[in-house]
Amino acid sequence: MxxxxxxxxxxxxxxxxxxxxxxxxxxxxxxxRIGIVGYGNLGRGVECAVKQNxxxxxxxxxxxxxxxxxxxxxxxxxxxxxxxxxEMKDEIDVLILCGGSATxxxxxxxxxxxxxxxxxxxxxxxKIPEHFAAVDAAAQESGKVALISCGxxxxxxxLARLYGGAILPNGVDYTFWGRGVSQGHSDAIRRVxxxxxxxxxxxxxxxxxxxxxxxxxxxxxxxxxxxxxxFVVAKEGADLERIEREIKTMPNYFADYDTIVHFISAEELKxxxxxxxxxxxxxxxxxxxxxxxxxxxxxxxxxxDSNPEFTSSVLVACARAAxxxxxxxxxxxxxxxxxxxxxxxxxxxxxxxxxxx
Amino acid sequence: MxxxxxxxxxxxxxxxxxxxxxxxxxxxxxxxRIGIVGYGNLGRGVECAVKQNxxxxxxxxxxxxxxxxxxxxxxxxxxxxxxxxxEMKDEIDVLILCGGSATxxxxxxxxxxxxxxxxxxxxxxxKIPEHFAAVDAAAQESGKVALISCGxxxxxxxLARLYGGAILPNGVDYTFWGRGVSQGHSDAIRRVxxxxxxxxxxxxxxxxxxxxxxxxxxxxxxxxxxxxxxFVVAKEGADLERIEREIKTMPNYFADYDTIVHFISAEELKxxxxxxxxxxxxxxxxxxxxxxxxxxxxxxxxxxDSNPEFTSSVLVACARAAxxxxxxxxxxxxxxxxxxxxxxxxxxxxxxxxxxx
Numbered sequence: 001m002x003x004x005x006x007x008x009x010x011x012x013x014x015x016x017x018x019x020x021x022x023x024x025x026x027x028x029x030x031x032x033r034i035g036i037v038g039y040g041n042l043g044r045g046v047e048c049a050v051k052q053n054x055x056x057x058x059x060x061x062x063x064x065x066x067x068x069x070x071x072x073x074x075x076x077x078x079x080x081x082x083x084x085x086x087e088m089k090d091e092i093d094v095l096i097l098c099g100g101s102a103t104x105x106x107x108x109x110x111x112x113x114x115x116x117x118x119x120x121x122x123x124x125x126x127k128i129p130e131h132f133a134a135v136d137a138a139a140q141e142s143g144k145v146a147l148i149s150c151g152x153x154x155x156x157x158x159l160a161r162l163y164g165g166a167i168l169p170n171g172v173d174y175t176f177w178g179r180g181v182s183q184g185h186s187d188a189i190r191r192v193x194x195x196x197x198x199x200x201x202x203x204x205x206x207x208x209x210x211x212x213x214x215x216x217x218x219x220x221x222x223x224x225x226x227x228x229x230x231f232v233v234a235k236e237g238a239d240l241e242r243i244e245r246e247i248k249t250m251p252n253y254f255a256d257y258d259t260i261v262h263f264i265s266a267e268e269l270k271x272x273x274x275x276x277x278x279x280x281x282x283x284x285x286x287x288x289x290x291x292x293x294x295x296x297x298x299x300x301x302x303x304x305d306s307n308p309e310f311t312s313s314v315l316v317a318c319a320r321a322a323x324x325x326x327x328x329x330x331x332x333x334x335x336x337x338x339x340x341x342x343x344x345x346x347x348x349x350x351x352x353x354x355x356x357x
Numbered sequence: 358m359x360x361x362x363x364x365x366x367x368x369x370x371x372x373x374x375x376x377x378x379x380x381x382x383x384x385x386x387x388x389x390r391i392g393i394v395g396y397g398n399l400g401r402g403v404e405c406a407v408k409q410n411x412x413x414x415x416x417x418x419x420x421x422x423x424x425x426x427x428x429x430x431x432x433x434x435x436x437x438x439x440x441x442x443x444e445m446k447d448e449i450d451v452l453i454l455c456g457g458s459a460t461x462x463x464x465x466x467x468x469x470x471x472x473x474x475x476x477x478x479x480x481x482x483x484k485i486p487e488h489f490a491a492v493d494a495a496a497q498e499s500g501k502v503a504l505i506s507c508g509x510x511x512x513x514x515x516l517a518r519l520y521g522g523a524i525l526p527n528g529v530d531y532t533f534w535g536r537g538v539s540q541g542h543s544d545a546i547r548r549v550x551x552x553x554x555x556x557x558x559x560x561x562x563x564x565x566x567x568x569x570x571x572x573x574x575x576x577x578x579x580x581x582x583x584x585x586x587x588f589v590v591a592k593e594g595a596d597l598e599r600i601e602r603e604i605k606t607m608p609n610y611f612a613d614y615d616t617i618v619h620f621i622s623a624e625e626l627k628x629x630x631x632x633x634x635x636x637x638x639x640x641x642x643x644x645x646x647x648x649x650x651x652x653x654x655x656x657x658x659x660x661x662d663s664n665p666e667f668t669s670s671v672l673v674a675c676a677r678a679a680x681x682x683x684x685x686x687x688x689x690x691x692x693x694x695x696x697x698x699x700x701x702x703x704x705x706x707x708x709x710x711x712x713x714x
Contacts, residue, residue: 048647052527073647128714129707149714156520156655158714159698163513165713166674166701167667170409213660288670290405290430294662296670298513301658303570305651310524313645313653317523337699337709341516344523350486352694356522357485357506357515 032323033091034316035116036061037082037108038098039070041276042121045312046096047073053316055346059091089115094319096120098312106131110138113146113333117322119315121151128154136333145326146333150318151311152302153177155336157282160300162337164284168296171286174212176204176225180278180307188253189230192246194238197266199273203227204281212283215295228259231273233266278307317344389680390448391673392473393418394439394465395455396427398633399478402669403453404430410673412703416448446472451676453477455669463488467495470503470690474683476675478508478668485511493690502683503690507675508668509659510534512693514639517657519694521641525653528643531569533561533582537635537664545610546587549603551595554623556630560584561638569640572652585616588630590623635664674701 034050036043039061050058051074062082063070070079080088085095095112097120099105105122112118113135122131128149139146149155153175161173182202189198208225211218234243244261248254264272284298304310318336321343325334342352391407393400396418407415408431419439420427427436437445442452452469454477456462462479469475470492479488485506496503506512510532518530539559546555565582568575591600601618605611621629641655661667675693678700682691699709 045645048645051647052645125714128710132710154714156524159520160657161713162698162702162709163516166677166698166703167513167670169703215660215662288402288405288409288663288666290408294666296662296667297660299656299658299660300517301656303572303654303656305572305653306645309645309651310653313524320523335710335714337714338697338706340695340697341519341523342694345519346523346526349695352519353485353489353692356518357482357511357692357694 031055031057032320033057033059033093034319035059035085035088035092035095036098037085037095037112038104039063039072039079040098041308042312042315043096043098044073045306045309046098046315048309049313049316050074052313053320053346056316056319060088085112086115092116093323094119096315096319098315101127106134109146109148110134113138113144114142115144117144117146117319117326119147119150119318119322121155121311121315122149123151123154125154132333132335140332143331145322145330147318147322147335147339148333149335150314152304152314153280155311155314156302157280157300159336160282160298161284164282164286164298164300168284168286168288168298170288170292171284171296172217174208174220174225174283174285175280176209176212176283177280178202178204178226178278180280180304181273181276185228185230185253188250189232189247192243192250194235194243195232196235197233197269199231199269201229201231203229209281209283212281212285213297213299215285215297217285222256223258226257228254228257230259230261231264231269232261233269234263275305276307277305278310279303320344320346388412388414389677390414390416390450391676392416392442392445392449392452393455394442394452394469395461396420396429396436397455398665399669399672400453400455401430402663402666403455403672405666406670406673407431409670410677410703413673413676417445442469443472449473450680451476453672453676455672458484463491466503466505467491470495470501471499472501474501474503474676474679476504476507476672476679478512478672479506480508480511482511489690489692497689500688502679502687504675504679504692504696505690506692507671509661509671510637512668512671513659514637514657516693517639517655518641521639521643521655521657525641525643525645525655527645527649528641528653529574531565531577531582531640531642532637533566533569533640534637535559535561535583535635537637537661538630538633542585542587542610545607546589546604549600549607551592551600552589553592554590554626556588556626558586558588560586566638566640569638569642570654570656572642572654574642579613580615583614585611585614587616587618588621588626589618590626591620632662633664634662635667636660677701677703 034056036046050056058074058077061072061079062085067079067081095116095118101122101124105120109120135146182200185200208220248259279302281301288294321339324343391413393403407413415431415434418429418436419442424436452473452475458479458481462477466477492503539557542557565577605616636659638658645651678696681700
């Protein structure tokens with residue numbers, strides 16, 4: 001399976017130009033023209049993922065910063081002010097929105113779905129129904145496809161929960177996160193008086209994982225499932241005991257967990273905790289048989305060196321699906337739960353059946 | 358999430374009768390009327406799975422044996438000769454075909470797709486494209502949906518390979534099977550002269566699994582990935598050394614593997630090896646970043662007490678999807694790779710987004 005790929009034609013095409021395409025094993029495949037909105041860790045990850053997918057081409061990056069101050073990795077691709085985005089309506093097949101879920105996406109996704117097929121990684125679980133409704137209204141009207149909450153949780157983990165529950169209805173779900181950096185918990189520590197900087201790791205507890213995998217369908221408390229480990233840089237002379245106590249008793253974030261606090265220097269934090277690893281486990285434990293006499297355990301797990309780059313990789317596969325769905329006349333808001341899996345792959349149905357089924 | 362379910366109306370309905378439905382949390386859900394073709398381990402597993410899914414009802418089991426000799430578990434449901442199946446065309450929404458891949462399904466699936474929506478677990482990987490073509494021709498003509506190769510490999514493992522490859526194109530797939538009973542290998546041993554009975558377990562090797570999970574994308578040979586362990590009951594006075602040699606050197610089945618042979622009594626085989634456990638692992642190991650600087654490992658695994666009952670559980674979820682697809686006007690042959698995941702679940706889109714996404 002050594003595919004030969006070769007890209008022909010301009011990366012950007014206007015109304016009168018020949019479309020770009022890629023030769024894959026001699027067959028023409030249309031290029032999917034991608035635009036990135038927001039160039040942080042996630043946007044840069046999307047740029048890297050586009051490079052790995054020969055049927056996608058990056059045509060523009062949009063930013064709220066002065067465009068001349070933003071340097072991207074791909075040669076020959078322009079950076080534009082997000083204010084100019086409507087002007088490139090006909091040059092982009094799918095926009096990948098790389099902003100945050102707190103304030104950017106609730107506004108951007110519905111707005112941009114009025115002009116473009118869009119993909120986002122909206123991850124505030126409790127607000128997904130609300131976000132879905134707003135985006136669906138916009139995309140139904142424009143006739144575009146908007147694929148929201150694409151990433152790993154929500155995203156691939158949601159798929160694992162759905163498949164597990166559909167196959168084993170008489171069962172229990174367990175989701176574990178980590179070992180990985182929680183941005184929200186790191187931010188919460190940084191707000192404690194006397195703290196200069198911090199990183200918080202969420203760590204699934206081995207005993208709970210083992211119990212979930214045993215097939216005995218145990219009930220596990222919050223404290224039994226995860227441990228929280230914090231690396232904190234304190235101001236000189238700060239009261240370390242008070243800081244540790246304030247962290248450990250913080251409601252919602254830490255009070256319900258066993259929490260470990262380490263005080264380290266700014267240099268150590270930079271040297272040892274600059275990465276953004278993450279991952280986790282979704283376990284479905286269920287019973288079958290006339291009297292539930294047989295146990296089954298299904299497990300989906302991720303071990304990620306870079307949380308944003310993996311999420312970006314999901315986003316680019318979802319952009320392919322959004323493009324195809326829209327080309328078939330589908331419109332409105334969708335999630336990964338609605339996407340036929342084959343639409344995420346560049347391979348044809350016949351190739352997939354022959355090589356992967 | 359304690360759902361209240363209550364089934365109303367007759368399990369079987371004719372043209373003039375009121376349709377059956379189930380009340381789920383007060384809302385009416387149509388019953389999907391299921392027929393089983395072939396009542397062996399798989400057929401019995403489907404019967405058990407139907408019992409677990411309140412939106413499905415078993416309306417008939419069909420057999421090639423004299424129907425009066427086949428006793429099923431569900432009270433009040435008839436067993437019929439497979440010759441009479443066409444007569445029940447309007448009483449069944451989806452037929453689940455529980456025959457074997459060698460001779461039953463290549464004939465049955467296309468034939469029955471001319472009259473019914475059908476689901477099968479055809480698992481001869483090399484012949485899937487051929488089976489697909491024959492079934493598709495029949496189902497396109499009849500306007501029915503045929504969902505083939507539904508199980509775990511092909512099936513859930515195929516999905517894991519597809520998702521893994523679509524997200525991490527710069528990567529490698531590893532599929533491990535076991536620990537579990539291989540019917541084909543057990544049969545091969547039984548054909549050796551002097552063997553009365555046998556069970557063969559396929560066992561994934563821990564060192565290979567560890568290597569696949571390391572993210573270093575190693576190349577693993579057949580011998581490095583799996584071990585084969587055989588429990589053999591020999592005829593009294595048979596030449597055990599010859600039997601062991603013939604097993605271990607059998608081309609395709611054993612010659613490329615490290616194989617362990619144990620001779621045991623018929624009583625021991627029955628006592629210790631009557632179960633049909635299986636399982637396995639699909640690992641996708643890939644790199645992201647501008648220069649492939651970050652590693653990621655995605656793993657999907659199954660640990661199954663009963664191979665046929667798990668496959669049956671997949672078949673019933675697929676029957677739900679086939680029913681829905683056909684109700685929307687879809688026709689032709691499909692596989693799990695084509696099915697929007699949400700179609701496998703009894704929950705609505707809004708419920709799935711709220712509870713699982």
